[in-house]
Structures are given as structure tokens and as C-alpha cells.
Amino acid sequence: MTLDEAIRTRRSVRGFLPSEVPEPLLNEMFELAQWTPSNCNIQPWVPHVVSGPALRALAAEMGAAAEADLPFDPDWPADGKYQGVYRDRQYDAAARLYGAMGVERRDLVGRRTAYIRNLRCFDAPHAVFVFMRQPFDAREMTDVGMYAQTLMLVMTSRGIASCAQGALGLYTGIVRRHLCLPDDHRLMFGISFGYEDTSVAANNARTVRASIDDAVRFHR
Ligand SMILES: Cc1cc2nc3c(=O)[nH]c(=O)nc-3n(C[C@H](O)[C@H](O)[C@H](O)COP(=O)(O)O)c2cc1C
Structure with missing residues (x-):
């Protein structure tokens, strides 16, 4: 697979085979x-790859916490700052995902089930939790x-599906x-990964991108 193909075919996969x-x-x-590459080659990422019984136990506890509506304790709280075009893009991605799953906007039970699947790592056999140590920040x-x-492009090039998840x-x-x-x-996100389960409806979702006319400014 070429780099172009990996970039264009990588997508978020939300249902995995157990293998x-x-x-x-x-x-x-x-x-x-x-x-x-990294600032001054400090390589600040601290990835913890969790698999097998260790992941099943962790995902079960996170899923149970979500089901019980236990309060979150994120290291970087989300503060609902998506407005304007960013909000439009967020809505569009959600509409495409829930559309693929057949979950209507007013179907609160369906949406909650989808959210809890996040915390259960979409049944993936592996997840990598990417930490960064204090005092590192932006x-x-x-x-x-x-x-x-x-990492996700490398995975794509080798037939391994993934989903970055702030939910983790x-x-x-x-x-x-x-x-x-x-x-x-400190933890911002995790990435669930493994072999795609093509029978999972959520995996039919496809997102779009702004054109370079909208996104890029060329100066000379
Ligand atoms: C840092 C980060 C966090 C994300 N968090 C979640 C998440 O919690 N749950 C989820 O289902 N998708 C999550 N995503 C996936 C995005 O929704 C997805 O990348 C975006 O809609 C573009 O779709 P694509 O990855 O299929 O190209 C996250 C992606 C990134 C990069």
C-alpha cells in the first residue's frame, strides 16, 4: 500500500473481530x-498497549462507569467550544455515523448505547492508551x-483497523x-485497534473533508 492509499483509506472503525x-x-x-518527529526529539508519548484479559477488565469497568453515569475525571476537560463551521462538521460526522447505524437523532437510547460501546473499546482485542507525562502540555x-x-497509518498499511477515542x-x-x-x-485519548468486523453497521460510515480552497491559505 502506498502512503497516499494509507492516508485515504484510514478511517475510524467501531467494531472489531475478536482475533x-x-x-x-x-x-x-x-x-x-x-x-x-517531536519537539527536540523528546518523544513524549508513553503508549500503553492493553490486550486480552487486561483490556476486557478495563473496558468492562469503563463501560460499567458509563452505564452508571459516574462522573468523568478527564485530564483535559472538553468544554463544548465547537461553534460555527466546527459545530457543523461535528454534526455532519455524527449524522453520518448514526445514519450508518440506523440510529435516529431523537433515539436517545440508541445514542447512549453507542456511547457506552466507546467505553467498551468497541469490543476491540487491543487498545493503546497514549499518555504524556507532566509537565508537558500543548x-x-x-x-x-x-x-x-x-501509528494509525502504519496500522492501515498492514490491514489493522483503528479508532482514536477521546472517550477513552x-x-x-x-x-x-x-x-x-x-x-x-496524563491521558488525552486511546486508540482501539484490531481486525475490522465488516458486519458492524457503524463501519459503513464515511466522513468528508473541507476542500483545500476552504482550508488552506497559500501565501507568496
Ligand atoms: C483525538 C481523537 C479523538 C476521537 N474521539 C473519538 C471518540 O471518542 N469516539 C469515536 O467514536 N470517535 C472518535 N474519534 C474519531 C473521529 O470522530 C473521526 O476521526 C472523524 O470523524 C473523522 O472520521 P474518520 O476517522 O473516519 O476519517 C476521534 C478522533 C480523534 C483524532
Whole structure:
């Protein structure tokens, strides 16, 4: 697969087969992602890959917390700042996803079920929780974001599906406890990954992008 093909075919997959990714392939993908650039080459990402019984226990507790409406404890609270065109894009992506799933806008039960599936890592056999240690903040988060995209493109090129999930950073206390991590390990998101289950309706969703006429300003 060429880089162009990987960029254009990567998409968020929200339903996975139970089969695990073989360990040599796991190692190969995470070794390749290490080549992500970063500020002063500090490589601030701290990925914790969780699989098998460890992930089942973690996902079950996060799912139960969501079902019980336990309060979130994110390291970076979301504050509803999407307005204007950003809100339009958010709505469009949600409409496409729920449309593919056959969940109507007023179907609050269907939406809640979809949200809880997030916390259960969409039944993926693996999830990587990408931490960054204090006192790093916005500058180093750009490095972590680049790491995530590099990793997801590497996965795509090897037939491994993924979904970056801010939802996996909603219950940081649970995640840190399961992984025995201190509070200085801060979590923005996780990535569920594995082999796509093509029978899951959510996986038929496709998003769009603004054209470069809208997005890019060329100066000379
Ligand atoms: C940092 C980040 C966090 C995300 N959080 C979630 C999430 O919590 N749940 C979810 O279903 N999708 C999540 N997504 C997936 C986005 O909705 C998706 O990338 C976007 O709609 C574009 O669609 P595509 O990935 O299929 O191209 C997240 C993506 C990123 C990059």
C-alpha cells in the first residue's frame, strides 16, 4: 500500500473481530511509529498497549462507569467550544455515523448505547492508551498527535483497523489504576485497534473533508 492509499483509506472503525494481532506485527507497528518527529526529539508519548484479559477488565469497568453515569475525571476537560463551521462538521460526522447505524437523532437510547460501546473499546482485542507525562502540555501534545496518526497509518498499511477515542480519556482514574500508573501520567485519548468486523453497521460510515480552497491559505 502506498502512503497516499494509507492516508485515504484510514478511517475510524467501531467494531472489531475478536482475533488478536500477532505479537511480531504488534512490535513491528509500534517500532515504526517510534520514528514520529517531536519537539527536540523528546518523544513524549508513553503508549500503553492493553490486550486480552487486561483490556476486557478495563473496558468492562469503563463501560460499567458509563452505564452508571459516574462522573468523568478527564485530564483535559472538553468544554463544548465547537461553534460555527466546527459545530457543523461535528454534526455532519455524527449524522453520518448514526445514519450508518440506523440510529435516529431523537433515539436517545440508541445514542447512549453507542456511547457506552466507546467505553467498551468497541469490543476491540487491543487498545493503546497514549499518555504524556507532566509537565508537558500543548507543545508536546502536538508530538503525541503526530505519533497517533503515524501509528494509525502504519496500522492501515498492514490491514489493522483503528479508532482514536477521546472517550477513552474520560475515566482517567480507572485507566491509571488498571495500568498501575502514577498521576503524572496524563491521558488525552486511546486508540482501539484490531481486525475490522465488516458486519458492524457503524463501519459503513464515511466522513468528508473541507476542500483545500476552504482550508488552506497559500501565501507568496
Ligand atoms: C483525538 C481523537 C479523538 C476521537 N474521539 C473519538 C471518540 O471518542 N469516539 C469515536 O467514536 N470517535 C472518535 N474519534 C474519531 C473521529 O470522530 C473521526 O476521526 C472523524 O470523524 C473523522 O472520521 P474518520 O476517522 O473516519 O476519517 C476521534 C478522533 C480523534 C483524532
